[in-house]
């Protein structure tokens with residue numbers, strides 16, 4: 001049974017240390033689990049995964065990987081109304097994309113419905129569970145509050161035989177939804193409200209995506225989760241801090257079943273990821289998608305893993321991010337720029353350089369012959385000469401970025417302006433000699449002369465220094481491409497804090513679609529291939545819409561953190 005779960009994680013990633021790894025090290029020292037390490041990632045298939053889930057995925061699979069253990073992917077599918085196969089598929093897809101493999105360890109809580117039912121009867125036999133006749137409102141009323149203890153239900157001491165009979169009839173479908181529930185019999189005076197006889201089964205006459213109409217009673221999360229962990233022989237059950245108060249219940253259930261289940265896993269809580277400028281609750285993500293405030297679950301502006309993937313984030317960048325933010329017990333906020341920096345770091349290293357002109361302005365070189373063209377050579381990566389160079393054809397009419405020209409330059413502006421000189425990257429030094437305007441006074445083209453002795457890579461190139469160095473494309477050889485300029489979805493770093501409506505801080509400029517010019521090499525980009533467009537940012541060929549006849553690129557991230565500093569392109 002125990003074979004190593006395969007991952008394609010880079011071997012060089014040094015294992016970070018954190019309090020959970022310290023616990024495991026100590027368990028291995030004392031032999032608590034005989035050296036076994038088994039974790040699980042337990043999503044509910046009721047939505048798409050988001051970047052917060054990536055923290056839990058990297059933690060669980062990362063620990064299994066580093067300790068020669070196993071990590072299970074388990075769908076916690078006990079809420080049939082909200083769950084769907086589409087979500088199961090997207091979750092599997094996102095976990096694989098991040099680089100993790102559960103091997104044969106794919107499970108569903110619904111696989112355990114029979115066992116869970118048997119255990120519930122067992123608890124009834126032991127006097128540890130009873131059928132409740134109070135309504136949901138009455139149960140709430142009897143439960144008490146943080147300052148007021150709960151009250152015993154009049155049905156708490158129902159005879160065992162009667163409990164069994166009613167529970168079996170609940171299962172047989174004799175009662176409507178809500179008529180009865182099964183409760184654990186713990187302690188209505190407990191200071192921990194979770195221990196005040198929590199509901200463990202409810203009646204729901206609904207179709208389940210895996211078990212069909214076999215069941216009309218469904219177990220509750222707290223009851224299901226610990227038993228699923230135990231049946232799968234999980235050693236360390238890692239979850240987020242909001243479950244800390246549920247741990248006594250986790251332990252109580254397993255203590256009652258000590259003779260029935262193979263082991264008693266240890267629940268350990270860690271702080272969830274909170275990321276600025278985004279929302280991560282599934283309810284809000286669903287709302288954004290259903291109300292068409294974004295373009296679907298994989299909208300590149302969303303924090304879903306499908307979204308960040310389409311945006312151009314790489315699994316490597318996300319794993320780096322999770323490693324960098326670390327694991328602790330203290331709740332905190334991580335700034336979006338930390339995530340963006342991880343992507344810059346990854347792509348700076350791994351993305352080939354290309355040229356694209358996003359806001360074109362025509363530049364005509366008056367002293368360059370009409371029908372001539374010549375090859376210039378641009379390195380594919382400035383620090384990796386082994387990646388080689390590619391040809392950029394040079395000719396009389398070029399495109400440059402509109403922002404690289406100013407008719408009346410401000411102080412410190414070193415790019416083109418009337419009379420000024422710049423280097424056209426990988427080519428020649430040019431001097432602006434005149435401007436062509438239309439009848440509205442808009443600049444339509446600028447005219448330059450070039451100095452033939454200054455070609456990059458030739459002996460004379462270094463003879464003259466100029467401060468500006470701008471990119472360009474030959475108009476004749478450039479191709480049109482659709483470029484989608486994405487920015488943060490929210491203008492507020494905490495869009496859903498307090499009682500704010502997060503929908504009021506949607507960033508109206510979070511998506512702009514433009515037609516840009518790109519070099520020929522980009523027409524052959526594979527979907528999902530990443531590039532640095534020199535001086536413009538990191539871009540990815542859209543994984544759905546990229547076609548060589550009509551290339552489509554998404555801006556993943558700008559070159560520097562320019563949020564709130566300068567207007568973006």
Ligand code: ATP
Nearest residue numbers: 042043044052053055056239240272273280281282
């Ligand atoms: P909801 O958004 O409805 O609260 P959820 O995000 O908790 O749902 P689950 O499917 O239950 O959804 O999550 C699966 C696992 O991912 C859980 O173990 C949960 O603790 C973990 N997880 C969820 N959100 C985060 C987060 N922001 N940071 C770290 N782990 C998270």
Ligand code: MG
Nearest residue numbers: 042043044221
């Ligand atoms: Mg949850």
